[in-house]
Amino acid sequence: MYHLKMISRSPFEGYGQVIYPLFFATVAFFVFRAGDSAQTLVYASLGAAVMGMWSATSTTAGGAMQRERWHGTLELLVGTPPHFALILLPITLAMSTIGIYSLAATLLYGHFLFGIDLEVVHPLQFAIAILGTVLSFGALGFVFAVTFVRFRAAWALGNLFEYPVWLIGGFLVPLVLLPHWVRPISWVLAPTWGMNAIREAAAGGAPLDDLLLCLGLGALYLALGILLTNRALHSARANAALQLS
Amino acid sequence: MTSLRIFFYGGQMTYRALFYWLTPQIYVPSLLVAPIFQILLFVYIGRSAGLESDQFYVVGNAIQYAAIPCLFAMTQMIGGERYQNTLSAILVSPARRIPLFFGRAVPVVLNGAFVSAFSLTAGAIILGVEIPRSAVPGLAFVIVVAAFSCTGLGLINAALSLRIRENAVLSNVIFGFLLIFTGANVPLDELPNWMSTAAQALPFTHAIEAARELADGASIVSVADLIGAELVIGLMYAFVGYGLLRFMEVQSRTHASLERS
Secondary structure, three states: OHHHHHHHOOOOOOHHHHHHHHHHHHHHHHHHHHOOOHHHHHHHHHHHHHHHHHHHHHHHHOOHHHHHHHHOOHHHHHHOOOOHHHHHHHHHHHHHHHHHHHHHHHHHHHHHHHOOOOOOOOHHHHHHHHHHHHHHHHHHHHHHHHHHHHOOOHHHHHHHOHHHHHHHOOOOOOHHHOOHHHHHHHHOOHHHHHHHHHHHHHHOOOOHHHHHHHHHHHHHHHHHHHHHHHHHHHHHHHOOOOOOO | OHHHHHHHHHHHHHHHHHOOOOOHHHHHHHHHHHHHHHHHHHHHHHHHHOOOOHHHHHHHHHHHOOHHHHHHHHHHHHHHHHHOOOHHHHHOOOOOHHHHHHHHHHHHHHHHHHHHHHHHHHHHHHHOOOOOHHHHHHHHHHHHHHHHHHHHHHHHHHHHOOOOOOHHHHHHHHHHHHHHHOOOOOOHHHOOHHHHHHHOOOOOHHHHHHHHHHHOOOOOHHHHHHHHHHHHHHHHHHHHHHHHHHHHHHHHHHHOOOOOO
């Protein structure tokens, strides 16, 4: 909650992350509207909404540990008794939670400016699917934050992963349109299943399988992130490199 | 002579000094790989909607992505100096402002043009978009004009950075407007009238149209009016940007806000 409040007050990570995806959503709405299919417009509306959630996570999570380093708080946080994963994970979860603002803003934006009427058939399942997606996004952000820690320009890598996940996760483009070799990559990405679960819940389908896959992958990311955290901290302590890179 | 030195050497040195952090680790993902993914994203959106050809999105996005280096770099010209505590030293110097500010813009234009050309080439190769060889010189010229035009807008952005703290957010917002309005992804006749009218006064709109015609096999003479319009728009923004920079400079002195924002 503390991290969420801090991020909310940052123009770049807070309202910047809410506004920025709206530009891409606008382009998508115009393109799909010109394609003259009301159904694809609803499809694009949900996809664009989740795009913002991913943006909020990917662009900031990559540099999460680096930011602590710049603030001079990394050593203090690493030195505290709780496991460092328990400190880092809430930061990335706060970032993905910011994405809920973006999701709401994009859906409202699509409704009021483009007249997209999104009827959510199963509101409760829809809310649960969003929550599950936020959790898995946070877990994936956690892996990013730890994986990129030895990379000096971690923020640039975080930015880099914004477009590919939008594309490979099937947010705006059905996966069947992508080359076959891309599909296995999308299957190991929790955002793909989170997106499916949200769409299924909105359309009145069965989101449970997709949601479980999304959460399962999120749990795997979490385990992987903890392992990587241990490894990175051990290496940083052994080489006295916590402040470096 | 001094003005020429400030323009050429000063511009080059400043660029190297302010962008010391722009290592390949940052340059490659941010300015070479990201535009390719932007192109791919919109190509597939276009295919999904069945709206335009791959070439339409490759050309549009390759040129529009020059906005990232042009807008952010011009903002960095102010923000970077402030961060390094050299802004006040520069603004109290007796150097003429035209070579001082415009000299800094030259490397930005060149870098923007390079990013755009690379994106166009890579995007065309990856997606199998055929561009006639005869169109290459014309496209190269259009890309340079487009980068110049956007750097003009970047000058306004830089001037605003003298008063606005969050210049990264501002640059992102301008980038977003250019993505929507310039016809990079949405044909202008599919936009509401007021938007397509506003697009006529924005960087990239005419350059993108000219580049698409060139890629379709038109001669450079036949798109001279579009290139001319893009050039005039760039000059207009550069002129307004310079005026705004001078105004903001005076305001910063009056309100002692140079180091504050």
